[in-house]
Amino acid sequence: MSEPRLRSVFFGTPDFAVPIAEATAAVTDLVAVVTQPDRPKGRGRELASPPVKELALARGLPVFQPAKLRDGVLAAELERLKPDVAVVAAYGRILPKDLLDLPRFGCVNVHGSILPKYRGAAPIQWAIASCEAETGVTMMRMDEGLDTGDMLAILTIPIGPDDTGGSMHDKLAVLGGEIIREELPRYLSGALKAVPQDHASATMAPILSREQGRLDFTLPARILDCRIRGFSPWPGAFTSLDGGLLKVIRAKAAESPEPAAAPGTVVSLRPLLIAASEGSALELVEVQPEGRRVMTAAELVAGRRIELGKRLGSEERGA
Template identity: 45%
Template sequence: MTAPTPRTLRVAFAGTPAFAATALQAIAEAGWAPVLVLTQPDRPAGRGLKPQPSPVKQLAQAHGWALAQPRGLRLDGRYPEDAAAAQAALQAARPDVLVVAAYGLILPPWVLALPRLGCLNIHASLLPRWRGAAPIQRAIEAGDAETGITLMQMDEGLDTGPIVRAEAVPIGPLDSAGTLHDRLAALGARLIVQALAQAEHGPLPARPQPADGVTYAAKIDKAEARLDFTQPAAVLARRVRAFDPAPGAWAWLDGAPLKVWGAHAQPASALAAAPGTVLAAADDGVRVATGDGVLVLTELQRAGGRRLPVDAFLRGVPLRVGQSLAAPA
């Protein structure tokens, strides 16, 4: 049996959601026990809105790793006492490198300068495309053929640092943000382990990001999730996939939101029906008029109900031809 590779690099980690926890788990399994884990404070969640620990916190607690949950990191910001405590914890941990994945707080200059090898960010796009908060969703929404993972040496800009590693992933016609998230999380975990193994032997080579092709992945606003049927069916179908599992695209049914979890576009000649009008409702899909083409709804959820394939949904909630799913003006 091959002996495990000895690890001397002192690795700290900053991240919050499941995407980050996947990377943290891989780092630990590869032999680097994190000297400190930073994650966001517990947030209210669930029906009772009780504070819930992040996936990264749960993992850190399960392994007994040192943990900090500052509300902010700017020493001159809103929470200077949190920032000072985090600074003391990081200085005491003496990390050689800080790995960052979907942390949710901007790192001020003092954090970027503290580790000997700097801060490595696992970003879910092929930079410089889709800098910002929601790269997975925006790539699907835009109809990109591929996306990927970029490992970036962080600087003070918004996802502007030099590229250490990058690998592409195709976006399939049925990919949702959820399925793509899981593939990218696994890829990010693999790439960061490779990079840390290389960093054991010295600084990582990096190349500047291209100046051309910069786009920004703005944070998802819940208002975007309402389906505007005046738009083309192809655009709406991508939006349904981009907003699955959150916040969930929705239409309007009898005065209440109707979540749309599955949909695809069909071309159609000029339609006489107004956008949002149900053209047909059958077991293979509810066909709805749009500004260009027909949107076929294949997975639906009414308020208080469960996600259901369209045939099961229609058995409980019949839809009639001519009914409108468009929100009232």
């Protein structure tokens, strides 16, 4: 007769966490799910359940949605379930010590970066925006810090030239499920050795704000391309044209035909090139003018007056 599987609880909230929750259920006896409270969503502001809650309900699992974590109530509820391990992925809140210490194998987190790089709320987006060649997921034993726990396993994936924050989010969610399927049983059997992070090499990935999508043409086009892709779909990349907002949906780095042109200057119409620093230019491929549909750069040039020498974003700089 085979030994009974170890009992687990899962902490997670958004779509990213769903494949990881499914993997947890595949290799352990998942006995409960903890997720964020339902939130208003959409134009009607009706309450919507987190994706992880929907998964739990479909599986008939108990769901906890505490508004507070530090009052001891959740810890008491989970203690009755006697979990051997907790798996955490994109839960959205820092767990207090009583929850971290509750399972006998502790709390295992799946983080969307190659730690110690990109600790924090937006690791997927910042890895692309920082022009990294690869990213991945790290499975770690949680402590009371922010993504500072000892590492148990890492899976990596290259960042392609067309990858965006959205596309890499989906890839890493799948990879997160893989690392749990492959490595959580090894951890629970004692086959994995925890490795401390090099805290001196840590970088942060702070939560994104709308303003971080504003394009700064004093940067090299290579970096602008990375930021456009990293910050897609949110907050998105934008500049201004004739006093109105111009969203940049897709672009790519190129050499400038006028290396001495001021940053933000239109230096070519076909293709539509905008001067950046270090002799580079950003080729706009798809854009969305304020109040208009998404269109190609060629359609933008054909449909309105964009002459050579015009400066995008000049209203923002007071030029």
